[in-house]
Amino acid sequence: MSGDWHGGAAAVVTLTFDVDAETPILAQGGRFAAHASTMSHQAYGPDVGLPRLLGLLDETEVPATFFVPGWVAEQRPGLAASIADRGHEVAYHTYAHRPPTSMSPEEERADFLRGLEVFARQGIEIAGYRAAMWEASWLTLELVGEHGLRYDSSLMGDDRPYRVGTAAGEVVELPVHWSLDDWEQYAFLPEPDVGSVIESPRKVLEMWCAELDGMRTYRCLFNLCAHPFLSGRPGRALALRRFIEYARECGDVRFARCREVAEAAAADPEVGSRPHRPPRVAPDVYPD
Template sequence: MSENWHGGAAAVVTLTFDVDAETPILAGGRDYARHASTMSHQAYGPDVGLPRILGILDELEVPATFFVPGWVAEHRPALAQSIAERGHEVAHHSYSHRPPTSMTPEEERADFERGMEVFADQGIEIAGHRAALWEATWQTAELVAEYGLRYDSSLMGDDRPYRVPTMSGDVVELPVHWSLDDWEQYAFLPAPHVGSVIESPQKVLELWRAELDGMRHYRCLFNLCVHPFLSGRPGRAMALRRLIEYALECGDVRFARCRDVAAAALTDPDLPVRRSQAPVVDPDVYPL
């Protein structure tokens, strides 16, 4: 029996955590592996921030989805299983965290496949994907479908789930947006240069609460993307906790793992369809 993807809730909240660790920095150049301070800044995520966040989720009894690069899962072989054992979802986040837009189609495929192999070797069932830096290509959805995954979470074509047809079958898109990403609020490194301003957690909490209220009004998917090396820090973790508590107090918000939202969306007869195809670009108008 089919029903609407939201199950009657005013808004559905998917708490998603990109457990990137060192990969976003190494993707900028392997020479950064020599930078002990920078590497420790990134390792804080899985070593300190992740356990703190898992504790908050346990206490508030809400499910979440953790997007993990294959490199991170490979170098920390107990990490993915420790997340899955607590009832949360582990999802594919490339192998290397190199953005697909920086690769050839063959490189993107090889990186995608290598990540899938890591999780297969660890016995982790994967249902969805998120492109590194959200920089999907027009091939990405095809890869997601080809490898038997249910959903992608990299595009911004709506604020509700939508269906993306591919030659290998349909994929559910769980759209993202910069306003619901803690990277835009907290990320800062001098080298490689990442961000320029570190915002107050109170300001971030206000922003996210306002977005949630708007999405409750319009019945949307509140797809929050946070990073343990950023939002796992104490004051920010407390702001995240207060956001979750606020959503629970609303009484009309449902928390769900991405895989569960995607499963419901696939049976929703009213789910919009948006084709993933590049615009036709006149080289005389738009030079390289």
């Protein structure tokens, strides 16, 4: 992709997969490691869902981006390489899936570096970052720039790529939205409570196709966030395949890895900037 960030397409689709495995549960308390059923629910993602989704992408010849926590790559040493070897992008999703907003600045810095070191040891080049639960702090994008990454994908300030200025330089933001996250459609777990809904894949497919139609009208970035432990289930994987087929049938949609979109956006003078600073909050108006 060159010139315009969209490369002339009506919409660009980035299929992204957060390979969380056990981390979202363990981030709520190490005690949950003793819950065998819960751990098996999460291990399904890398053990079953991920190979199924990689096969689907092979068959449809679509590139994707996989956001992997450092802890997951550490526990499963060949996982990141198995993704990269299929031609997909591996991006960074914190070390242990702890939301940056739950940490002090010092803790966030240490967590950020710890995960990057895992990928460096494995020879995996990292260009992008996504905060756990999309809960970026006001420091997060500065860390992205400070460590030489090209983009973040945690914020929601637009539905097209935009630039964010930080103390460490400019970062490209590839925005997300809850309507394009399978967690809000499929996540169900009694304890810990990370979701309590199981929607029909047919309903989800209909919604995503409708969102794509709107984004084609306004030339947007369709940044889908899926999880192997959710969308790797058979009926859901089939819905994802049908979405890919629908996007192809549109004839004006481009599939791309996040890194490619970020590079094109950085080179496109028409890509605008958004302010990135906390609002001023008067304690007498909004007390803690």
